[in-house]
Amino acid sequence: MNNLQWQEMHPNLFLVQQDGIGVVYSPLLGKFFYANSDGMAIIAEYLQLGKPENHPFHEHLKSNGFFQTVELPRIANDGRFNSRELTVSVTSACNLRCVYCYANAGVNFLDLPWSVIERSIKQMYAYAEIRGDKEVELSFHGTGETIVKWGVMVKAVNYALSLLPKEWKIKFTLVTNGTLIDDEKAKFLAKHNYSVVLSMDGTESVQNKLRPKADGSGSYQAAIKGAQALVKHGVFFAMRSTITGLNQDSMLDFLEICASIGCEEISVAPFSLTGRGEEGVPDIDAEKFIAHYIVAKKRAKELGVIFLMPSDYLDNVSARYCNADGESFAVMPQGIISTCTRVTKTEDALSRTFVIGEVTPDEVIINQQRVDDLKSLNLYNFPECAGCFAKFTCAGGCHHTRLISGGKQPQNYCEIMQGVLWETLREAALNG
Ligand code: SF4
Ligand code: SF4
Numbered sequence: 001m002n003n004l005q006w007q008e009m010h011p012n013l014f015l016v017q018q019d020g021i022g023v024v025y026s027p028l029l030g031k032f033f034y035a036n037s038d039g040m041a042i043i044a045e046y047l048q049l050g051k052p053e054n055h056p057f058h059e060h061l062k063s064n065g066f067f068q069t070v071e072l073p074r075i076a077n078d079g080r081f082n083s084r085e086l087t088v089s090v091t092s093a094c095n096l097r098c099v100y101c102y103a104n105a106g107v108n109f110l111d112l113p114w115s116v117i118e119r120s121i122k123q124m125y126a127y128a129e130i131r132g133d134k135e136v137e138l139s140f141h142g143t144g145e146t147i148v149k150w151g152v153m154v155k156a157v158n159y160a161l162s163l164l165p166k167e168w169k170i171k172f173t174l175v176t177n178g179t180l181i182d183d184e185k186a187k188f189l190a191k192h193n194y195s196v197v198l199s200m201d202g203t204e205s206v207q208n209k210l211r212p213k214a215d216g217s218g219s220y221q222a223a224i225k226g227a228q229a230l231v232k233h234g235v236f237f238a239m240r241s242t243i244t245g246l247n248q249d250s251m252l253d254f255l256e257i258c259a260s261i262g263c264e265e266i267s268v269a270p271f272s273l274t275g276r277g278e279e280g281v282p283d284i285d286a287e288k289f290i291a292h293y294i295v296a297k298k299r300a301k302e303l304g305v306i307f308l309m310p311s312d313y314l315d316n317v318s319a320r321y322c323n324a325d326g327e328s329f330a331v332m333p334q335g336i337i338s339t340c341t342r343v344t345k346t347e348d349a350l351s352r353t354f355v356i357g358e359v360t361p362d363e364v365i366i367n368q369q370r371v372d373d374l375k376s377l378n379l380y381n382f383p384e385c386a387g388c389f390a391k392f393t394c395a396g397g398c399h400h401t402r403l404i405s406g407g408k409q410p411q412n413y414c415e416i417m418q419g420v421l422w423e424t425l426r427e428a429a430l431n432g
Pocket of ligand 2: 396
């Protein structure tokens with residue numbers, strides 16, 4: 001990335017600059033302002049003098065509320081394991097053979113026994129009662145494609161509804177490749193007010209290459225039909241796209257396709273090497289990714305569509321990238337409980353870190369020591385993130401990628417997170 005530099009001026013206050021343009025940025029206050037060359041000269045003098053309190057720049061920061069005390073974003077909750085969301089992975093079977101699939105889905109078929117699903121749903125309510133909550137969330141995601149076992153998901157939804165106490169709320173989520181969604185299924189999803197995340201990787205040639213069906217044919221047409229059925233029946237869905245070296249150049253084309261079929265939200269995430277990905281998908285080029293992302297984001301604004309990626313929310317600061325730090329309750333087809341949706345079986349490399357227990361037909365067994373160990377996975381424990389201006393929007397990135405990459409995010413990941421945040425800040429600061 002070209003000359004992007006930053007320095008921490010005070011805790012929670014950064015000066016970020018590139019090619020003579022500066023932005024003073026306080027992530028936790030959500031405040032920032034643009035500094036032109038005159039402003040940069042004043043700031044340089046302030047820093048050179050050791051940040052004296054009687055300097056005009058210090059007074060400027062103070063009078064604009066930059067030295068307020070702010071609460072740091074939270075880490076994982078203390079105490080016994082309890083989760084706000086149950087994720088059920090009903091099967092490892094999948095109708096696609098995505099080239100980078102973390103779960104190697106479709107290779108080993110295994111279905112989660114119904115008795116384990118029942119026990120897990122009961123536990124979801126038990127955890128909510130312990131918390132004193134009257135809301136629960138049931139997600140279907142992980143390992144394989146849930147819709148391959150559509151009947152099991154429907155049965156689980158009906159079972160969860162049969163146990164729903166009066167005046168409680170339940171939210172359903174489905175993460176799917178979309179290729180098996182038809183009118184009938186979309187009607188069911190609409191009836192139960194699902195939030196759907198549809199994973200698709202881009203234009204026809206990219207999707208067909210990266211996400212072939214089990215028989216080797218392309219999945220693009222089927223995924224588009226699925227998305228159209230969701231739009232037709234008013235199901236809220238977000239398109240989620242994994243960006244690799246193969247599709248980083250076609251983000252804009254993909255956005256146009258999504259917008260043309262009525263999709264209102266597209267999120268992109270940089271690809272990380274795990275599972276089948278190690279077998280040869282080209283890595284991303286950070287500069288190209290940032291350039292294409294920015295172009296697509298601008299176009300999305302014109303189209304009235306949300307286009308985003310992790311780290312690109314100035315007003316969503318966190319010290320936790322996800323719930324894998326001991327707050328997730330994801331039951332995999334083997335009956336194991338994993339906090340990370342990429343760790344789907346006991347044979348996986350990081351299973352001793354993320355597998356925290358097991359659900360049997362009779363009980364839920366939690367290894368509390370593992371849960372407690374996972375709680376250290378937060379921004380405050382990643383030394384390389386301490387002085388990074390993107391830390392509270394990036395939150396240190398995916399824990400799985402970090403651990404599998406030897407304890408740090410790959411360099412191009414950091415460049416992308418920092419570069420995208422800089423472009424967002426610069427644009428917003430320049431526009432006042
Ligand atoms: S650690 Fe990474 S892969 Fe695992 S659940 Fe979190 S974001 Fe997903
Ligand atoms: S992972 Fe990289 S970009 Fe994210 S906070 Fe840490 S150093 Fe910054």
